[in-house]
Amino acid sequence: MADPTRRKGRKKSTREKKPKNSNRVSDATVKRLSKYYRTLQGALSTEKTTISSEEIGKLNGLTAAQVRKDLSFFGAFGRRGLGYSVVDLHRAISRILGLHRTWHVCLVGAGNIGTALVHFKQFAEQGFIIRAVFDSDPNKVGHEVGDLVVQDFSKIKEVLDAEGIKIAIVAVPAFAAQRVVDQLVDAGIRAILNFAPISIFVPKGVAVRYENMAIEIEALSYALSSKGVKPRQILGE
């Protein structure tokens, strides 16, 4: 793919085009787009007007070619030789990621993690507004978490319909997570961020993402433990 930020020649439009084949965009590409989005937010705050694929790549530990390839899935951006317009690319990635709008979110499980998430201001700043908190524990239902009153999980369907909620955060114990997820999907949830340390099963058309600090810290433990040791040596082979 030609580098739109370097090559001279016919000017290319900054107009965002429809993805050629959006269902082939990998999770890894989407995650990198989120990184580029943050880079562009940083650039906006410095009033920088243009940015090259080299700069975006460098700030994210990636090559310029990778940046260009990721963006090419979504059409042509930038002008050859001039780099990308920070404002235009920020707006385009925001639309690609669906961040140009506000999403109403519900949270299930008003425990340690759930309570911390309700107080996590950055969600709202990014357009993810937690509008409802549910729990099954009668001792928690009716109590406040942040500005919200914990509701009985059995009320899920009516609340989701009333609030137009399609995204749920699941912060219940592992043993309860699959059943909670099934009920959420039945009630109309189409995207789930799961904190419970189990794999959950959802029907086609429902997106799931996992947040698991244990896995991340195990990766750190591996990085320290396995220094200079080949896998076969660990297994005693």
Ligand code: NAI
């Ligand atoms: P917690 O015990 O403090 O809170 C869990 C809440 O879920 C409780 O309020 C409980 O009443 C509620 N709950 C249980 N069954 C339910 C159901 N069927 N419907 C609705 N609510 C239900 O637990 P904590 O510490 O907040 O952890 C929550 C989950 O997050 C656990 O699965 C835990 O293993 C996981 N976790 C994940 C981490 C991560 O990095 N992803 C880090 C720490 C915990």
